[in-house]
Amino acid sequence: MSSVQWTILCLVALASVVVIDVGRRRLKRQKSPSPYPLPPGPPPLPIVGNMHGVDVKAPWLTYSEWSKVYGDLVYARLFDKDIIIISSGKIAKDLLEDRSINYSDRPNIITNELFGVGFNTVYMPYGERWRLQRRFLHQNFKANSSSRFVPMQQRKVHQLLHRLLESPERYFESLFQYASSVITNAVYDYDPVSGDRMVNIIGRVSELVTSALPPEVAAPLGAFPIILNIPSWFPGMTIKKNAEICREWTNDWVEVPFKHALQRMSDGSATPAMVLDALGKVDEKDASPGWMKDLKDAAATAFIGEAPCLLLRSSATLMTFILAMVLHPEVQEKVHAQIDVVVGKDRIPTLDDRPSLTYVDAIMRETLRWHPLAPLSLPHAAVNDDVYNGFYIPKGATVITNIWAIAHDESRYPKPSDFNPGRFLNPDGTLTSDDVTNIAFGYGRRICVGKDFADVTIWSAMSTILALFKLSLPKDEDGKEMPFEPKWVTGITSYPLPFPCSFEPRIPGMDAKKLEEIINAST
Numbered sequence: 001m002s003s004v005q006w007t008i009l010c011l012v013a014l015a016s017v018v019v020i021d022v023g024r025r026r027l028k029r030q031k032s033p034s035p036y037p038l039p040p041g042p043p044p045l046p047i048v049g050n051m052h053g054v055d056v057k058a059p060w061l062t063y064s065e066w067s068k069v070y071g072d073l074v075y076a077r078l079f080d081k082d083i084i085i086i087s088s089g090k091i092a093k094d095l096l097e098d099r100s101i102n103y104s105d106r107p108n109i110i111t112n113e114l115f116g117v118g119f120n121t122v123y124m125p126y127g128e129r130w131r132l133q134r135r136f137l138h139q140n141f142k143a144n145s146s147s148r149f150v151p152m153q154q155r156k157v158h159q160l161l162h163r164l165l166e167s168p169e170r171y172f173e174s175l176f177q178y179a180s181s182v183i184t185n186a187v188y189d190y191d192p193v194s195g196d197r198m199v200n201i202i203g204r205v206s207e208l209v210t211s212a213l214p215p216e217v218a219a220p221l222g223a224f225p226i227i228l229n230i231p232s233w234f235p236g237m238t239i240k241k242n243a244e245i246c247r248e249w250t251n252d253w254v255e256v257p258f259k260h261a262l263q264r265m266s267d268g269s270a271t272p273a274m275v276l277d278a279l280g281k282v283d284e285k286d287a288s289p290g291w292m293k294d295l296k297d298a299a300a301t302a303f304i305g306e307a308p309c310l311l312l313r314s315s316a317t318l319m320t321f322i323l324a325m326v327l328h329p330e331v332q333e334k335v336h337a338q339i340d341v342v343v344g345k346d347r348i349p350t351l352d353d354r355p356s357l358t359y360v361d362a363i364m365r366e367t368l369r370w371h372p373l374a375p376l377s378l379p380h381a382a383v384n385d386d387v388y389n390g391f392y393i394p395k396g397a398t399v400i401t402n403i404w405a406i407a408h409d410e411s412r413y414p415k416p417s418d419f420n421p422g423r424f425l426n427p428d429g430t431l432t433s434d435d436v437t438n439i440a441f442g443y444g445r446r447i448c449v450g451k452d453f454a455d456v457t458i459w460s461a462m463s464t465i466l467a468l469f470k471l472s473l474p475k476d477e478d479g480k481e482m483p484f485e486p487k488w489v490t491g492i493t494s495y496p497l498p499f500p501c502s503f504e505p506r507i508p509g510m511d512a513k514k515l516e517e518i519i520n521a522s523t
């Protein structure tokens with residue numbers, strides 16, 4: 001068939017679907033099952049619903065505007081998908097935690113299967129398989145078991161510091177190398193090299209998947225799946241081409257590191273790692289092919305849970321942190337003063353110093369609040385019809401938590417756009433009870449399983465970078481800082497694009513040898 005014939009066929013098909021869709025929606029509206037009204041929301045247009053009003057690159061900003069007009073529980077429709085948007089911590093807790101039985105599902109997003117990632121814990125519907133995979137991850141990454149990774153995380157942070165000293169201009173890659181190596185070590189006992197092929201594949205898969213995952217991107221395809229019959233060479237069908245590439249790579253992402261872990265196991269490795277530990281403990285009779293597959297899928301999930309974008313979440317958070325430091329020298333001065341008193345200059349901070357380094361924790365909380373990495377968390381779905389505060393929440397609705405709006409709530413965080421770690425400190429310098437991680441890592445049974453592990457990964461990097469370096473914008477010939485406008489990656493995650501940054505050692509005469517001495521004095 002020629003491309004002209006294809007085009008005509010597709011347009012005719014599209015027109016038929018539109019007509020059928022309008023009829024179906026009329027019917028649905030006539031038989032609304034609930035006497036309660038839907039939550040308030042912006043007026044929809046035919047077919048597209050509220051899609052036209054959404055900034056697809058930064059939907060959290062649109063949803064925050066809507067919440068100012070319609071309240072903290074908003075109803076919208078993206079094509080044929082019912083969307084409930086939560087913009088308050090209280091409602092998020094009431095629904096996702098107190099009624100978790102109804103809100104722990106994930107929406108059926110057409111791009112999951114298309115991209116071949118429906119198998120993994122992050123996108124999986126609530127049920128037995130999810131429970132088993134989540135158990136593997138939880139057993140490994142909950143606070144008391146993830147503490148066995150601390151020596152490995154510290155070793156990796158030391159390598160990061162060496163890289164930053166050696167090639168400060170490549171700090172972006174070094175952060176990625178750090179975050180990817182801590183996760184592959186913890187899951188597979190796999191230590192990637194710089195530019196590692198496997199890590200690159202996983203990073204690319206994550207990038208392709210998550211560019212297509214947001215409900216705002218997937219909605220038109222979900223409403224008109226016939227579009228997927230259009231060939232991938234057709235203009236505008238890159239999503240299909242990306243899906244083909246992704247399906248090919250997914251096999252490598254799941255199988256290659258798992259084979260490596262099996263090899264490490266037969267070599268007799270005693271290093272703690274999720275896959276090796278699970279295989280070491282399981283009875284032969286329980287290790288069915290199904291069990292093995294779930295272990296493999298959960299292991300691959302740990303990486304995509306941490307890497308919903310080209311950067312990993314931990315390294316993306318560190319990029320936001322570095323940007324905040326560069327923009328706020330006064331904050332660095334305060335934290336440097338505390339580090340110098342608590343730790344001195346002959347060693348670097350360790351987790352034992354954490355209770356005294358309250359300003360570092362305040363910076364970490366403010367980083368997660370100021371520019372939340374996952375501004376809309378991950379979507380949940382309502383299993384059954386529900387009524388909340390007199391409003392009807394339809395079965396199957398996609399439930400979006402607007403973390404951005406909660407973290408920028410002016411009544412809780414005055415001047416929310418300012419970067420001000422002091423908001424998390426009491427007058428006596430101790431930390432307040434507002435642990436913002438309760439917002440940044442999601443809510444309910446689908447809360448981030450890597451929360452405690454990420455906490456150590458991020459804190460260790462932040463505290464040691466601050467101890468060793470003064471971060472600033474590069475200066476021009478006249479010694480003036482060169483101005484720049486931060487640019488942000490947007491999508492399911494949001495973090496700054498690489499920007500010029502100078503890493504000036506705070507300790508005179510710092511070189512690789514001196515750094516090694518300081519590290520040795522700290523272990």
Ligand code: HEM
Pocket residue numbers: 121122123134137141301302303305306313314317373374377378379380440441442443444445446447448449450451453454458
């Ligand atoms: C700064 C670092 C991180 C942030 C801000 C973060 C944030 C989040 C958020 C907001 C969710 C969605 C929660 C919900 O649906 O309500 C999530 C889910 C998830 N995260 Fe993280 N995460 C981080 C690091 C990690 C790491 C290091 C891992 C791996 C060990 C990980 C594994 C996962 C998994 C597997 C899920 C899906 C859980 C499920 O659906 O049951 N995350 N994360």
